[in-house]
Amino acid sequence: MTTGPAIPLARFSAQARLRALQSDILELILERDLVPGDPLPTESELTAALGVGRNTLRESLKALQALGVIEIRHGFGMFVAPSNFEALTDGLTFRARLSLRHQGEEALQLVEVRQALESGLVGAAMDRITAEQLAAVEESVQRMEALAAAGESFVEADAEFHRRLFEPLNNDLLISLMDVFWKVYRRIHLELGGPYAVDLPATAAQHREIYEAVATADKALAAERLGTHFDAIRDIIAQTTD
Structure with a gap:
């Protein structure tokens, strides 16, 4: 040897x-x-x-x-230096892209982390959300639905939806981490075929369902629907790396 x-x-x-x-x-x-x-x-x-x-x-x-x-x-x-997450973004992006060339394990782990983060904190965000903030969340959903109907991807509107959903927590670190995860996931999407790998109408509908659970103050349902939302990218990663 x-x-x-x-x-x-x-x-x-x-x-x-x-x-x-x-x-x-x-x-x-x-x-x-x-x-x-x-x-x-x-x-x-x-x-x-x-x-x-x-x-x-x-x-x-x-x-x-x-x-x-x-x-x-x-x-x-x-x-x-001011708060800067570029090094973390670059490191996680590299590890995720590298894993896609094998079994995709680290990319899947990143999905699980974000899933746990959002599902676990949505209830606290719902406790603090105002009518104005809730209307802003729905406005993001409407943008996604309009773009999906036109066959256009809605990357920015999707990121905006999640950011607006958790803004009531006034947690700058959380928003920064979500931005890091979003940039990493965006790169994963591009590696796996870009927006064409995503069912746009179905994804927009998922966000509508999450919004409706939040609007009706159903914390358990909101957490469940947020968790289900990440299953699609998990399935794409699994199918691509099998």
Whole structure:
């Protein structure tokens, strides 16, 4: 049995040191009570405070920038980055697309996570939804129905429906995560054949049924219909990867 070339221990050690330095930078941000938009200390100040060389520091800073933790503005300095889920979106999209070339397991797991998230929280959203917010949810349904009748996909209206449904919770993190999942699912749809893989009238009808359950304050039915809504993409993934 043959194996690939061994990775030098020195490389593992270097990676460990970089991860440790990244953790030190994060701790410094927390200790100084910096918030998004605040400037970080200069490179000279950081090298002195952390006891590292400039090149090592820059490598760690670039890694933290890729993770969306800090923002480097050339000519202006370094700042604590605002909330940014691009790195999470890119990572999940890659894992989902990769899994589609095999058994689709990770893509299916993403569907399950979003299904559990929305089905589990719809009742709380219904407790807080106003008449105006409910009307906005129905307006999204009407847009989907009109586009489906014209044979046009309704990607944006679909995303808008789910966002409006959970806006009553005033949970920015939830909305951001839903946006991440939506972008990943959109890419999955494209991998599996795009909008032509979706039964547009049936999908619009599913959203109408979810809306009606919410409008009649039937929490159990709303949760059930939201759960069923995700079965279609699960079936497409399963059929494609079998």
